[in-house]
Amino acid sequence: MKTEYDSVVVEPGRAHEEVVLTRVVRLNAVLTGIVTGVFAALIIFVATNWLVIKGGRVVGPHLVLLSQFFIGYRVTFLGSLIGAAYALLGGFLIGFFVAAVYNWFADLRQPKQAH
Numbered sequence: 001m002k003t004e005y006d007s008v009v010v011e012p013g014r015a016h017e018e019v020v021l022t023r024v025v026r027l028n029a030v031l032t033g034i035v036t037g038v039f040a041a042l043i044i045f046v047a048t049n050w051l052v053i054k055g056g057r058v059v060g061p062h063l064v065l066l067s068q069f070f071i072g073y074r075v076t077f078l079g080s081l082i083g084a085a086y087a088l089l090g091g092f093l094i095g096f097f098v099a100a101v102y103n104w105f106a107d108l109r110q111p112k113q114a115h
Contacts, residue, residue, distance in 0.1 A: 025106045029099035036095025040087040048080035 044066070051060040052075060060075035067073045070086040 026103050027099040029096045029103065032099035033092040033094075033096030036098075037088040037091030037093075040091030041084040044083040044087040045080045048075055048083055049077060051075055052077060052080070 047063060048060070051063060064075050066083060070083050073079050073083045073086065
């Protein structure tokens with residue numbers, strides 16, 4: 001006798017823990033992208049504003065190199081917003097891509113189930 005849980009068919013000899021483990025293998029690519037993007041944006045925003053508040057004769061000589069990749073970025077408050085926007089977009093794309101590739105490999109490894 002087969003039991004159905006949320007469109008997952010559990011066979012008689014198969015433990016429920018095994019079903020749960022196989023269902024958790026996949027990542028939500030959009031959510032992973034959002035979390036990665038927000039984290040990257042927060043890092044750029046905090047690092048830039050930390051250096052702006054700290055001040056000094058030369059502010060952030062290493063961080064200003066991000067302007068090579070992020071057009072319009074400067075080590076200023078406005079620059080921190082621009083850099084955070086770029087980091088949000090780039091982090092989202094990277095997180096989404098990593099999760100999508102991970103899910104693709106997980107699908108290759110997991111045998112297809114008959115419904």
